[in-house]
Amino acid sequence: MTTVRLAAGGVCAVKGFDLDMSEDCKVCITEGLLLLKHRGYTVGRVRFFEEEGLRISVEGEGEGEEEGSPEDEISLALLSALLGEIETTERDGKLSSITFTMGSEK
């Protein structure tokens, strides 16, 4: 997680985000990965897309599980609180990726 946070911090700095937004971004990516980890994924892929803002996709690779952890509800609420809107996708009825955008005026 520390490596992911460092890498995310670097991308945010290149994008010109202020420290607060950069920290929020790191929290959101970490939460996304935790959600996937709690669903049994052992490999996670984080991708950054430079658009109007920064679109970030956190995907789980391999077989996931339907059941998450009781803390997932808090993680999802935290993501919504920090981002306003998140997109989730499912594979075989199981959560497989979380996508969100930061630094966009929308």
Add this chain to the structure above:
Amino acid sequence: MTESELFQRYRETGDKELRNLIAEKYLHIAAILAKKFVGRGVEYDDLYQVASLALVKGIDRFDERKGLKFSTFITPTITGEIKNYFRDRSHLIHLPRKVSELRTAVLNATEELTRELGKKPTAAEIAAKLGVSEEEVLCSAEAGWVVSLDRPSEDGDMNYYDVISDGNDVFEKIDTHDAVASALEGLSETEKKLVAYRFGEELSQAETARRMGVSQMYISRMERKILEKLRERLKKSMAE
């Protein structure tokens, strides 16, 4: 009792015991969220405190009839409070722009004048160069220094936390106590009784009068006389 029943009962009764029960039940959410914001220059304990206060406030605002789960409701509330705390905290250590600019100007002027004069300039010389008052120069020099309470004090043996007064000076209390005790010594037994009723037990003049079997008018006059007497004696003992 289900979550909904618990909140419904609290909303109807306003019972603080119930609120405490709810707070304890959901305190883990405050802890989880506080942990997520560690590493931004604020200690976990401070964040946990902010989050816990937000939780208590949130309990009062939550309406279970709207169909939302409490954890879903409280997470953005706590997150918002933590973010506000970061914002307010950063304001605490940000100087007003005017002060900050003056501070930079003073530092630059000090360097320039040191070169020109071959010595460190005085506040008056800096003020003259910048066209501001000497007081402004002195104030700007003091602004912006954040000092840790753990930093050793000037004598080096203790830190600032140990030497800064907590407003509760024990020696001063002893002095005051001694002065009042000796001033009271000179009063008659009746006068002492009045002081004990009025200022010890904090009874009203009417109640004091009833207990001492005299009129309220008498108590009022006697009280004024005693206070004058005590004031005189305390003045004298302070002068000594």
